[in-house]
Amino acid sequence: MRRTYIRALFAFMAVAATFAMVAIEADARPRISAGSRGTRTFSAPPPTATAPNAARPIDRTMTQPGAATAARPSSAAAAAPAAGGFFNRPGILGGLAAGFLGAGLFGLLAGHGLAGGLGGITSFLGLLLQIGIVALVAMLAWRWWQSRSQPAYAGGPAMREREQGDNNSRMSLGGLGSLGGLGGGGAPQPTADVPIEVKPEDFDTFERLLGEIQTAYGAEDLNALRPRVTPEMLSYYAEELGHNATNGDINQMSDIKLLQGDLAEAWREGNDEYATVAMRYSINDRLVDRKDGRLIEQLPSEVTEQWTFRRAVGGNWILSAVQQND
Numbered sequence: 001m002r003r004t005y006i007r008a009l010f011a012f013m014a015v016a017a018t019f020a021m022v023a024i025e026a027d028a029r030p031r032i033s034a035g036s037r038g039t040r041t042f043s044a045p046p047p048t049a050t051a052p053n054a055a056r057p058i059d060r061t062m063t064q065p066g067a068a069t070a071a072r073p074s075s076a077a078a079a080a081p082a083a084g085g086f087f088n089r090p091g092i093l094g095g096l097a098a099g100f101l102g103a104g105l106f107g108l109l110a111g112h113g114l115a116g117g118l119g120g121i122t123s124f125l126g127l128l129l130q131i132g133i134v135a136l137v138a139m140l141a142w143r144w145w146q147s148r149s150q151p152a153y154a155g156g157p158a159m160r161e162r163e164q165g166d167n168n169s170r171m172s173l174g175g176l177g178s179l180g181g182l183g184g185g186g187a188p189q190p191t192a193d194v195p196i197e198v199k200p201e202d203f204d205t206f207e208r209l210l211g212e213i214q215t216a217y218g219a220e221d222l223n224a225l226r227p228r229v230t231p232e233m234l235s236y237y238a239e240e241l242g243h244n245a246t247n248g249d250i251n252q253m254s255d256i257k258l259l260q261g262d263l264a265e266a267w268r269e270g271n272d273e274y275a276t277v278a279m280r281y282s283i284n285d286r287l288v289d290r291k292d293g294r295l296i297e298q299l300p301s302e303v304t305e306q307w308t309f310r311r312a313v314g315g316n317w318i319l320s321a322v323q324q325n326d
Contacts, residue, residue, distance in 0.1 A: 001316075008242075018072070018122065025080075025210075031237060031238070031303075031324045032060065032324075033035060033056040033057065033058050033059055033060070033319065033322065033323045033324050034058060034059065034060035034061060034233070034236050034322065035054070035060075035061060035230070035233050035236070035308065035319075035320050035321025035322055036058075036061050036062060036063040036079060036230070036232060036321055037058070037063075037274060037276065037308045037320065037321050038063075038192075038193070038267075038269045038272065038274050038310075039193060039269060040099050040267075040274070041058055041061055041063040042057070042058070042063075042065060042098070044057065044306075044324070045264040045265055045276045045278075046264055046265060046304050047264075048262045048263070048264050049260075049262055050260045050261055050262045050278040050279065050280050051280070051305075051306060051325045052081060053325050054325075055306045055323040055324065055326070056323055056324045058321060058322075058323060061232075061321075062124050062232050091217065094202065109192065111309065118322075120282060124181075133321065139324055143291040147303075153172075165287070177229075182300050185285045187227050191271045192297070193267040193268060194267060194268045194269075195265075195266065195267050195268075196266045196267060196268050196273055196275075196299060197266070198263055198266045201297055202275065202317065203261070203263075203277075205309075205316075205317050206261070206275070206277050206279070206307070206309060207258045207261070208215035209228055209309070209317065209318075209319060210256060210258060210279060210281060210307065211256045211257075211258075212224070212228055213225065213228050213229065213319055214253045214254075214283065215253065215256065216228070217237055217240075217241070217251070217253060218251060218252050218253030218254060220244075220250070222234065222237070224240060225237055227318070228318055228319060229318055229319040229320075230318055230319065230320050233318075233319050233320065233321070233322070243292075245290070246290065248289065248290045249287050249288060249289055249290055249296055250287070250288050250289075250290050251285070251286075251289055251299075252284075252285075252286045252287075253283055253284065253285050253286075254284045255282070255283065255284040256281055256282070256283050257283075258279060258280075258281045259275055259279060259280045259281055259282055259302070260279075260280045261278060261279040262277070262278055263275065263276075263277055263278075264276040264277065264278050271311075271312055271313055272310055272311070272312060273310065273311050273312075273313060274308060274309070274310050274320065275308070275309050275317070276306055276307070276308040276309075276321075277306070277307050277308075277309070278304070278306050278325070279291045279304070279305060279307055280303070280304040281302070281303060282301055282302050283301060283302075283303060284301065285299035285300065285301065285303075286298055286299065287299060304325040305321055305322055305323060305324055305325060306322070306323040306324075306325060307319060307321070307323075308320045308321040308322075
């Protein structure tokens with residue numbers, strides 16, 4: 001009985017310690033992995049000497065994942081299946097051929113042969129005349145049917161030849177389209193981003209922005225943050241500051257100093273340029289009571305993060321995303 005009581009006590013203490021740790025962690029400033037990195041928002045930046053570990057995926061972003069492009073059906077799959085044989089052709093041509101064959105089969109079944117019921121050479125010549133008329137009508141009907149089946153080309157012979165050449169190319173290069181679109185099927189391809197060069201003055205700007213953004217956040221100065229971050233990042237920072245105000249505390253940050261930094265990747269998408277930089281920096285990061293300034297928690301003094309900056313070509317760099325490094 002006593003052992004059972006001791007085990008229950010230890011279990012209660014373990015649960016209580018767990019909830020206490022969770023409560024302490026809840027008071028700490030959330031270190032976000034949020035923002036947008038253009039087409040690379042949902043892919044991790046490559047590791048660097050400063051941040052050899054993988055960055056946390058961005059879990060808050062206004063960038064929508066690209067919808068998978070539906071594979072366009074190939075021309076062979078989209079076209080209606082061809083009629084099976086000459087006598088299955090629709091329209092007048094099929095009717096004449098089927099009627100002629102039916103008459104011959106009827107003669108065979110009556111015991112008169114394929115040309116049964118024909119008396120003498122006159123009847124035979126009449127049969128040839130009928131066959132000639134049927135053949136002529138069939139030829140005219142065939143040409144009429146072919147002309148209706150051909151697509152119209154408004155661009156003349158040159159465009160027609162070019163379009164036929166394109167069709168041949170699609171058949172030779174896009175043959176996998178009938179296997180679920182693996183060959184592309186003519187679907188539009190995403191525009192590839194272009195690597196760019198980051199100059200020494202750009203790195204100076206990144207270091208300066210690191211200090212200015214963290215200092216402005218610690219001072220709860222949204223006006224100072226606004227020209228230095230994207231509107232999306234400003235909304236996340238404002239949300240965090242509102243959360244701190246609700247909890248009755250202030251996240252004070254000062255003495256920011258870059259210890260090490262290097263470029264993870266830099267690229268251009270259309271008129272926008274991006275640069276993701278791994279930065280390890282020291283910081284005096286404290287959580288204090290909003291009323292009396294009492295220290296609530298001293299947060300880690302050294303942080304490694306991946307910061308992504310964005311600018312229009314020829315414009316100024318601003319912060320576009322932040323990712324924590326585990």
